Amino acid sequence: MTTSAAVQETVQPTRKVNIPAVSPRLIVAVVAVVGLALLFNIQSDDVFLSSRNLSLLLRESALVAVLAAGVAIVMIMGEIDLSIGSAVYFAGILAAKSQVNWHFSPMGAVLLAVGFGVVLGLWHALWIVRVGVPSFIVTLTSLLGLRGLGLQFSGGKTIGPLPDSYIGLSEDFISISTTYGLILAAVAVLAWYYWRQRRVARTLEQDYSWPSVLVRIMVWAVPLFVATWSLSGFLGTPTAALWVAAIGILLSFLMDRTTFGRNAYLIGSNREAARVAGIGVGRHLLIAFVTMGVLYGLGGVLLTTRLGASAAGTGQFLELEAIAAAVIGGVSLRGGIGTVQAAIGGAFLLTIIDNGMQTINLSSFLQDVVKGGILLLAVTADASTRRPRNQRTPLLLGLRAKWIDIVRPTERI
Numbered sequence: 001m002t003t004s005a006a007v008q009e010t011v012q013p014t015r016k017v018n019i020p021a022v023s024p025r026l027i028v029a030v031v032a033v034v035g036l037a038l039l040f041n042i043q044s045d046d047v048f049l050s051s052r053n054l055s056l057l058l059r060e061s062a063l064v065a066v067l068a069a070g071v072a073i074v075m076i077m078g079e080i081d082l083s084i085g086s087a088v089y090f091a092g093i094l095a096a097k098s099q100v101n102w103h104f105s106p107m108g109a110v111l112l113a114v115g116f117g118v119v120l121g122l123w124h125a126l127w128i129v130r131v132g133v134p135s136f137i138v139t140l141t142s143l144l145g146l147r148g149l150g151l152q153f154s155g156g157k158t159i160g161p162l163p164d165s166y167i168g169l170s171e172d173f174i175s176i177s178t179t180y181g182l183i184l185a186a187v188a189v190l191a192w193y194y195w196r197q198r199r200v201a202r203t204l205e206q207d208y209s210w211p212s213v214l215v216r217i218m219v220w221a222v223p224l225f226v227a228t229w230s231l232s233g234f235l236g237t238p239t240a241a242l243w244v245a246a247i248g249i250l251l252s253f254l255m256d257r258t259t260f261g262r263n264a265y266l267i268g269s270n271r272e273a274a275r276v277a278g279i280g281v282g283r284h285l286l287i288a289f290v291t292m293g294v295l296y297g298l299g300g301v302l303l304t305t306r307l308g309a310s311a312a313g314t315g316q317f318l319e320l321e322a323i324a325a326a327v328i329g330g331v332s333l334r335g336g337i338g339t340v341q342a343a344i345g346g347a348f349l350l351t352i353i354d355n356g357m358q359t360i361n362l363s364s365f366l367q368d369v370v371k372g373g374i375l376l377l378a379v380t381a382d383a384s385t386r387r388p389r390n391q392r393t394p395l396l397l398g399l400r401a402k403w404i405d406i407v408r409p410t411e412r413i
Helices: 003-011 024-043 051-076 084-100 106-131 135-154 164-171 176-203 210-231 239-256 259-269 271-276 281-307 318-328 340-359 364-386 395-407
Strands: none
Touching: 024 210, 024 340, 051 084, 051 164, 051 210, 051 239, 051 259, 051 281, 051 318, 051 340, 084 106, 084 135, 084 281, 084 318, 106 135, 106 164, 106 281, 164 239, 164 281, 176 210, 239 259, 239 281, 239 340, 259 271, 259 281, 271 281, 318 340, 318 364, 340 364
């Protein structure tokens, strides 16, 4: 080894592993959820944080959370899906009609709904990838067409009642002790993962911050334990929460730990660069829309189990709720930014706001105004973070400059 190389090796600082830093956005989200929960609980005379209402909140948020997780993947790749509400409605009709009229078993009905969703996802991918029609137009036609087909197929009538074994897929409860066991198992798996990362870091003679690991685990574990304890006064944990957890874990692994996920972010950030790098953009879009198709079917199951039937008009504006939840969770409408976990968190936050406003008996007209304002703020934050730092202008200064241009244009050069 030469002298210069030895000096360079001596001077070179020890590299530090960039895992697992706690995201400021995650901390802000947790603080916002806790603050809103306490505010709504005070305004509703301790009704909001009651075990019964928390159980209802989990069941209400499950459908939007599942769909938001899927549409987040589509949005990260720079696409959009407007067919969610109609697709879920039609999948629910198939699941309900197959049991009431065709005498399918509950599992057969679930498979039929998911199969329809996969076919629809392939149909969307065909037009988007092969023909080159924008996803906005393709999914918009499905939004209109499937709504009409569903009403024609069902005769605009309610299909039900559905068997209890089918309704129990999302409306049953698991015991609190079982829930604690599942949470402990999840924390153990997370700790084991970080332990493996630490072994790799020590092998490479890199620093590893255990306090950051503990903070990351506590950020997830403490709210889960507190929520489970809060549910102990009612029937237990709704099985709908297990659907959200399972789908969230699978899709998070897909986006965070696979080649598909890494390529999806590159496609959303710069599609031409992804093509030049040899990434099969069409193949990745196919996987994204087929994944979304599976969630159409599962969404139809969650919708019909929640209602105990398939009713005409259900699922309207569901696509807007899922997209809004993803955007509130930090998924960019321009692609390349966001996570599945954040989209699910956005769905829970949106449901908390919706449920809280209902609990304090706020006017339904004002509820829409509040939700619209929150969505506008989320999109504004996304636009601000995507703009280069040297081009960002504080909101009030920008408004003042516009006012001067309009009222006193001669005073500016």
